[in-house]
Amino acid sequence: MSDHEINKTRSFIKMLAPTANFDSVLSFYYDETNNIRKSYVGEMGFNSPVTANFVLGGLVHEGMAPDVAPLIKSFKLQKTTKEVKFKHIAKGSFLDCLKSNKLKLFLEFIESSNLYVHYSSINILYWAIVDIVDSAIANSEASQKLGPPFSEYLKDVLYKLSKLEIDSITEVFYYFKYPNIKKKDVSSFIEALTHIFKDYIDTEEFHFGLESLRQILKEAKKTNSLPFIMEGDDYIIEDFSEFYLRQIYLFKYSTHTFDNENSISRILNGYKILDKSIEIKNYSFVDSQTNQLIQLSDVFVGLMGKLTVYFNTSTKEKIDNDFCSLSMIQRANIDLLVDVIEKSHNKNIGFLHSIDGNEERSKMDVISQPLKTTQNIDL
Structure with a gap:
């Protein structure tokens, strides 16, 4: 990608989201869920369920990263567990996940620390x-x-x-x-x-x-x-590499640490991303076992993936009814999730990126009055 393309795209996105700050020096950590590599249409339909959004995201901080070892210790995982995964923290449907005390520990830590969340959520x-x-x-x-x-x-x-x-x-x-x-x-x-x-x-x-x-x-x-x-490939809707690229050039002064994803890594290595004729080298792919913030990113992204399935398969009336009968721990966890997203939105609206219909987005209003003022950048 040339510096002209990068700066033209950044300028366009800045125009659409004038309150977002894409020039800060930040540290982003990533994992993904529902990554089908490419979305395509076959004789039997889409190659993956269209009820599950692709979500790329995780944690982000400014300055020094907080010590997350006490949080991970509080999960009391088995000693043989090599790394934290979402499945260790919560299981089942979105509503089932909200019953998890370990999830509560995770969300409380994010809320009270200098960590924020970020995501690109793509309704396929x-x-x-x-x-x-x-x-x-x-x-x-x-x-x-x-x-x-x-x-x-x-x-x-x-x-x-x-x-x-x-x-x-x-x-x-x-x-x-x-x-x-x-x-x-x-x-x-x-x-x-x-x-x-x-x-x-x-x-x-x-x-x-x-x-x-x-x-x-x-x-x-x-x-x-x-x-x-009319100018695409037969059947291929698109691959998801553009959303990795988007983060790299949009937050070009930040560092981006991705969980190992060989297919995406090969695609990105095929690009030479230039800014004023200088190649941007602000990203890396690492083994998640060596990076606790990527492991915790898996927890957040896993939860967001479950949330998108819940929204995509539930009417507003059903969501309203479901939320009228939540247990105390479920209510606490949804309130914490709302607070964490709102905290991140208030820090930088650029942390939240969504390609989705208004019908699905508006379902967040059903579960949270405060998020009625929260926006996602749709680009």
Whole structure:
């Protein structure tokens, strides 16, 4: 990546998130969950459950790192345990994980120390469909004038429909080798996609969004062009290396320590990341057994992965009902998680990055009034 590309992208993100501080000198530690390497569509559907977000994140601090040995000792793990993993701290569904006293110790430590949390959370299904909306809007001057809120609304509507009609959506994707639609197939792809709308387009929930998208896609048919889904590889939605790269060049004055991930390491080694003609060498891959902060990053990321599955598979009404019957330890842990995320948001909004629909994001409001003012950078 050239210095022009890096600084252009950083400037664009800074414009979208003017209160974020990407220039601090920080130490980031990473682990990931639900890392499927590449997201692709096969004959039987997506290569992984679309209910689980890919989450890359962990712990971050400024200055000296706190001594986490007392925390790890407090977990009272078996002496044969070589490193702390999320499975040692909590197990089961998200709500089951909240029953863990070890999780409470972990979250209390983060809350009271100079450690913060950071994450990139990628909803795979939402990520797969957003380029359809962007491609349609690229063909419509009227839609472009309505700005990002209109675009985000259409993406959310298409995402909700895709959840309900996941088999039909993936069948269309596979048939047309999405996201590499051939020019001769644009019209047929649009017809197949909008055919899925028919059972929903007259409902109150979906009517305005689906009808708007259907009309915009009609304009795309006239040009035989859906620009953002015509130049990819057959079936391959994308790999996740871009989210590792994003952290490296966005927080270019910080250091980034990743858990060993050979496939990602090979990809990153293929890039020469330049800033003012100087190569950026601010990251490393290490064995997690040698780094306790990476081990604790696995705990946080594991919990966030469970949370995304819970949100992606639960209605707001179900979440509300679930949270009315939490035990004391569950309530304490969810409050601590909310406090830790809010503490990190207040420190630097740039720590929180999400590619997800408003439908899923808004579920955090159900479990936490304070987080109604918390934002995630969506880029």
